[in-house]
Amino acid sequence: MPFVDVDVAIEEQIQCSIRDFFAKEGEACFRDVERDVLAQLLSRSAPMVIATGGGAVLRPENRMQLKAHSKVVYLSASPHEIARRLQRDTQRPLLQVDNPLQRLMDLLAVRDPLYKEVADFVVAGGGLSATQVAQRVAMQVELGTPG
Ligand SMILES: Nc1ncnc2c1ncn2[C@@H]1O[C@H](COP(=O)(O)OP(=O)(O)O)[C@@H](O)[C@H]1O
Numbered sequence: 001m002p003f004v005d006v007d008v009a010i011e012e013q014i015q016c017s018i019r020d021f022f023a024k025e026g027e028a029c030f031r032d033v034e035r036d037v038l039a040q041l042l043s044r045s046a047p048m049v050i051a052t053g054g055g056a057v058l059r060p061e062n063r064m065q066l067k068a069h070s071k072v073v074y075l076s077a078s079p080h081e082i083a084r085r086l087q088r089d090t091q092r093p094l095l096q097v098d099n100p101l102q103r104l105m106d107l108l109a110v111r112d113p114l115y116k117e118v119a120d121f122v123v124a125g126g127g128l129s130a131t132q133v134a135q136r137v138a139m140q141v142e143l144g145t146p147g
Pocket residue numbers: 051054085086125128129130131133
């Protein structure tokens with residue numbers, strides 16, 4: 001099945017990095033592009049796996065579109081785990097701050113309820129390899145049983 005990363009599709013459209021686009025145009029403008037790209041992908045009838053950016057759930061219309069046109073899997077991890085994974089990241093504009101762990105905690109406080117609102121399944125990824133997470137996702141989707 002094809003895999004599409006929304007961030008990659010956005011960068012193809014804006015013809016620059018998300019980090020530069022945030023700096024030049026601001027977050028609201030980025031969210032407009034993100035909404036359009038996501039809606040376009042969700043309108044396709046062919047089956048595919050779509051990886052959204054972590055902030056895609058912020059817009060209510062995105063949550064509606066995701067619920068209406070896809071099965072959503074929330075890959076959850078603690079702020080500490082995410083901070084560890086991204087300690088050398090320079091490309092995620094919201095994490096280029098003095099205290100990325102605090103920022104992650106603040107973002108998750110807002111977003112965790114939104115991820116849960118939109119998700120058909122939650123797969124807790126802490127301590128699991130990416131392969132193990134993928135196996136759990138496949139199992140949940142095949143079983144069709146939330147949990
Ligand atoms: N289950 C995992 N275990 C360890 N590292 C992971 C796992 N999943 C992702 N990572 C690492 O975390 C970083 C961010 O992952 P990525 O898939 O790019 O996240 P996102 O697309 O949500 O920003 C990458 O360096 C990736 O290799």
